[in-house]
Amino acid sequence: MRSSATAHALPPPGVKAEVKDLPAVDRLLRDAAVAALVVEHGHTLVAWQARTLLEGLRTRALTGLLARAEIEPGALAAALARAVAVRLAPRLRTVLNLSGTVIHTNLGRALLAEGALAHVLSAMAGPNNLEYDLQSGGRGDRDSIVEELLCTLTGAEAATVVNNNAAAVVLTIAALARRREVIVSRGELVEIGGAFRMPDVMAAAGARMVEVGTTNRTHARDYADAIGPRTALLMKVHTSNYAVQGFTAVVDEAELAAIAHARGLPLASDLGAGSLVDLAAYGLPHEPTPREKLAAGCDVVSFSGDKLLGGPQAGLIVGSRAAIGRIRKFPLKRALRMSKLPLAALEATLMLYLRPERLARDLPTLRLLTRPAAEIRALATQLQPAVAAAVAPRLVVSVVELLGQIGSGSLPVDRLPSAGLALAPLQKKGAGRALDALATALRALPLPVIGRIAEDRLLLDLRCLEDAAPFLAQLPMLQEALA
Numbered sequence: 001m002r003s004s005a006t007a008h009a010l011p012p013p014g015v016k017a018e019v020k021d022l023p024a025v026d027r028l029l030r031d032a033a034v035a036a037l038v039v040e041h042g043h044t045l046v047a048w049q050a051r052t053l054l055e056g057l058r059t060r061a062l063t064g065l066l067a068r069a070e071i072e073p074g075a076l077a078a079a080l081a082r083a084v085a086v087r088l089a090p091r092l093r094t095v096l097n098l099s100g101t102v103i104h105t106n107l108g109r110a111l112l113a114e115g116a117l118a119h120v121l122s123a124m125a126g127p128n129n130l131e132y133d134l135q136s137g138g139r140g141d142r143d144s145i146v147e148e149l150l151c152t153l154t155g156a157e158a159a160t161v162v163n164n165n166a167a168a169v170v171l172t173i174a175a176l177a178r179r180r181e182v183i184v185s186r187g188e189l190v191e192i193g194g195a196f197r198m199p200d201v202m203a204a205a206g207a208r209m210v211e212v213g214t215t216n217r218t219h220a221r222d223y224a225d226a227i228g229p230r231t232a233l234l235m236k237v238h239t240s241n242y243a244v245q246g247f248t249a250v251v252d253e254a255e256l257a258a259i260a261h262a263r264g265l266p267l268a269s270d271l272g273a274g275s276l277v278d279l280a281a282y283g284l285p286h287e288p289t290p291r292e293k294l295a296a297g298c299d300v301v302s303f304s305g306d307k308l309l310g311g312p313q314a315g316l317i318v319g320s321r322a323a324i325g326r327i328r329k330f331p332l333k334r335a336l337r338m339s340k341l342p343l344a345a346l347e348a349t350l351m352l353y354l355r356p357e358r359l360a361r362d363l364p365t366l367r368l369l370t371r372p373a374a375e376i377r378a379l380a381t382q383l384q385p386a387v388a389a390a391v392a393p394r395l396v397v398s399v400v401e402l403l404g405q406i407g408s409g410s411l412p413v414d415r416l417p418s419a420g421l422a423l424a425p426l427q428k429k430g431a432g433r434a435l436d437a438l439a440t441a442l443r444a445l446p447l448p449v450i451g452r453i454a455e456d457r458l459l460l461d462l463r464c465l466e467d468a469a470p471f472l473a474q475l476p477m478l479q480e481a482l483a
Contacts, residue, residue, distance in 0.1 A: 017066040019058055023076070025050050033077035041084055049083045095448040096471060100404035100418060100461030102368050107450065109306040109313070109407075111364040112345055116311065119348035120341055130340045143328065145343055149350040153276050154290040154301070156318035160328045161305075161346065162336040166201070168302035168315030169270050173205035173233065175330035176266060176300070176323065180232035183210045185218040187250065188237035198237060207232070217249040224259050234260040236269040236298070238288060257297025266299035266323055274303020274316070276353050282360060282370050284406075285414045290318055299323045305342075308406075310365030311349030312342035368464055369406060369416065376462050377401070377419035383468060387421055387460075390475040391482060394434065395423050402461050420461040431456050441481040445474045 028034055028050050029043075038046045053076075060066040069075060097107050112120075133140035143160050150159035162168050173182060182202060189211065191197040202209035208230070212222035223234060236253055253269060260267040271288055280286040287308060290301045300323045305314030315336075317327060327333065338346070352362050360366050380399045388397040400422045403415035425434040435458050442449040442458075447470050451460045465471060 015068045016064060017057075017061055017068040017071050019061045021068065021071055022054055022057055022061065023071070025054060028054070028076060028080070031073050031077055033074070034080055037077075037081060037084060041088075045087070046080070046084060049087060050080055053080055053083050093448065095450050097464045098420065098449055098451045098460040098462060100402060100420070100452060100459065100463065101407035102404065102416070102464060103307055103365060103407035105407065110310045111368075112312065113310070113349060113352060113363055115352065115362070116345045116348035120344045123340060123344035128340065128344075130343070142337065142340075142343060146347050146350060149347065149354075150316060150318055153350065153353050154318045155294050156290070156301075156324075157321040158324035158328075159316065159318040160324055160333070161317065161338050161343070162315040162333070163338050163342070164306075164313050165270070165272065165274075165302055165304040165315040167336040168317050169201055170205050171315075171330060171332055171336055172268050172270075172300055172302055172317060172327055173202060173207050173235075174332055175327040176268065177232035178206040181208045181210050181228070181230045182233045182235050183212055183223055183226050183231060184235045184237060185213045185222070185250070186211045187213060187215050187218055187248075188235075188239060190237055190239055218251060219249060220251050220255055220259060223251060223256060227259075227263050227265070231263070231265060234265055234267045236267070236293075238269070238271045238273075253293050253296035253298050257299075260299075261297065266320075267297065268300040268302070268319075268323075269293045269298045271301060271303040273307040274301075275308040277356065277359065279308070279369075282366065284369060290316075294319065300327070305346055305349070308365065309349065310352075310363045312345040314338060314342055314346050368466075371463055373401075373417040373419060379462050379465065379468060380419045380421055383462070383472070384421060386472055386475055387423070390479040391423060391438070394427070394482070395425055395438065398422050398424075400459070402459060404461050404463050416463065418461050418463045420459055420463075422457040422459055424457045428456075438482070441478055444481065445477055447471075447474060449474070 025047060029038065029047060034046065034050070057066055057071065070079070095107060097104055099107070101107075103109050129140065130145075131140045131142050132138075146161060147159045150156060150161075162171055184198065184202075189198045199209055210226050210231070212218060212226045227234075234256060236256060253267065257267045271290060271293065273287065275287045275289055276291075278286060278289060290303055293301045298319065300317060300319035302315060302317045303309070305311040305316055309316075317324065349363070352359060355362075360370050377399065384397055384399050391397060398421070400420060402418045402420050404418040405415060423435075423438060425431045427434070435453050435456070438458050439451065439453060442451060449460070449471065451458050453459070
């Protein structure tokens with residue numbers, strides 16, 4: 001006996017379509033409406049999608065699940081038009097980040113400033129002097145576009161850039177310690193997203209890692225005792241994505257630099273997120289800056305461009321002229337170099353730091369991190385009635401205080417006071433399914449909305465919602481989806 005679900009999926013008796021009823025691809029392409037699609041998009045794409053569409057219909061016809069109405073000329077043309085539109089829709093889409101994490105790794109991390117976006121468009125619209133020296137008329141070096149800026153902002157003697165900070169760490173170790181030893185504390189053998197682990201990085205760079213100290217306590221004598229004839233580099237790794245608390249001891253860069261330099265060795269420091277300014281001046285927890293580490297005696301400091309710095313994905317390497325010179329000349333550097341698009345964005349972002357009085361206004365990352373909780377709560381109060389109406393009657397919406405986070409491994413134990421909306425099912429039974437359905441409906445909107453589910457509620461943290469108009473405009477579609 002056939003189940004009710006199967007019976008419902010079958011077309012009504014007498015209106016089933018068979019394989020022989022399907023038109024050939026050429027015949028479908030001659031349809032007037034389809035011909036218009038060909039004029040707009042070209043024969044190749046439309047014919048490809050037509051074949052894919054007909055193959056799917058043929059499979060359904062063989063199983064008796066295809067209705068004759070679906071293969072009428074108008075229906076086929078409409079289905080093909082939808083298929084073409086879906087195929088041309090970009091996979092990389094803008095979303096509304098209401099997750100409560102400002103620098104969200106899975107949502108593209110830092111937002112670019114308006115000046116950076118404008119500079120990227122300008123640089124991409126025509127030829128540019130990426131590797132051309134306008135003064136001499138000869139070949140130039142793409143590092144020169146941002147090196148002076150980085151030196152000014154960090155106090156470094158020299159600087160170079162690569163495509164991300166993981167690459168910066170690999171390149172630094174390979175250039176300074178290949179086939180030799182690197183000393184690092186056991187408490188700093190971090191793993192970041194994507195299983196990028198410091199021991200694996202050392203191996204990939206061709207260096208032998210020498211661990212010293214313990215997970216929670218490492219002393220200066222541990223480093224000094226480990227230095228031998230094969231030692232090439234001492235390394236500090238900022239544990240930005242976790243915190244060890246309690247009975248701990250670490251050796252700061254100033255003390256470690258004295259140990260390294262007394263033996264004629266360089267000291268490298270990987271800051272990970274790396275802020276160019278003291279965040280404490282903006283009411284946020286302090287995060288080590290490259291300038292501080294260089295002043296303490298580090299020969300090389302590496303950090304990210306798309307985290308606290310607020311720019312594009314990049315790995316920035318600053319330090320002494322001698323160390324940066326070795327890194328820049330290492331063969332792997334060419335394979336890891338930045339392309340013109342992120343380099344333009346990085347230059348414009350670094351320019352913003354030359355006017356620190358305007359930074360909290362002009363740099364989106366800092367603007368969002370310093371947004372007053374009272375302002376966010378006022379927005380939540382404003383939006384609550386409209387959201388409540390869109391999800392009624394099965395869900396209730398309330399304004400709530402929230403704690404967000406900076407994100408991308410920055411200051412993991414610190415929280416940002418925030419506010420937002422909590423959407424909770426009225427019925428406790430099936431609450432989990434209801435929240436999953438709500439989250440799915442929000443993600444399916446033309447401008448997907450990304451929140452988080454916690455404590456039997458879907459939370460929308462509004463810290464990153466500066467313009468509420470696009471969110472409000474989609475509420476009727478959300479209401480329809482939930483109906």
